[in-house]
Amino acid sequence: MPAPRTPATRPASAGLEELGRRKAQLAQICEAYPDTVALSPWGNEHLSLEVAGKRFGYYLYQHFGDDGRSGAVLKASPGVQETLVEADPDRFWVPAFVGRHGWIGIRLDLEEPDWDIVADFVRGAWLLTAPRKLRQAIEAAG
Numbered sequence: 001m002p003a004p005r006t007p008a009t010r011p012a013s014a015g016l017e018e019l020g021r022r023k024a025q026l027a028q029i030c031e032a033y034p035d036t037v038a039l040s041p042w043g044n045e046h047l048s049l050e051v052a053g054k055r056f057g058y059y060l061y062q063h064f065g066d067d068g069r070s071g072a073v074l075k076a077s078p079g080v081q082e083t084l085v086e087a088d089p090d091r092f093w094v095p096a097f098v099g100r101h102g103w104i105g106i107r108l109d110l111e112e113p114d115w116d117i118v119a120d121f122v123r124g125a126w127l128l129t130a131p132r133k134l135r136q137a138i139e140a141a142g
Contacts, residue, residue, distance in 0.1 A: 004094065006085075013110055019109060023061070026038070026049075030122055036126065037049075046063075057074040057122070060073055069109060074103060077124065090107070091106065104121065
């Protein structure tokens with residue numbers, strides 16, 4: 001059962017230039033995985049994070065459905081979303097549209113995120129989405 005959707009409790013503190021740097025950092029983390037791209041098929045500031053043509057996440061900038069929050073929206077294992085939103089509702093949110101499927105929003109528009117934690121969530125989302133051969137190669141590499 002997804003966590004309830006709630007409005008943002010803190011305004012963004014990162015400016016456009018900083019968000020651009022964070023977007024690039026997120027893309028770099030994602031593209032370190034095989035057959036993975038961070039692309040903007042809509043011709044705007046959003047990114048689609050895809051492995052082998054299958055979407056495992058987004059970067060959303062001031063998303064209209066998410067109370068103007070900017071950040072990473074990633075596929076997550078069952079129960080993760082509820083735990084994170086309850087533990088830190090300022091940093092994590094239930095994203096519009098995909099939140100009902102357990103995806104998690106991670107705000108990148110507040111103070112500098114812990115990139116190791118973001119990378120862990122990217123890895124989890126990637127592993128949930130990647131074809132078996134790619135998953136096995138990454139898991140074998142450690």
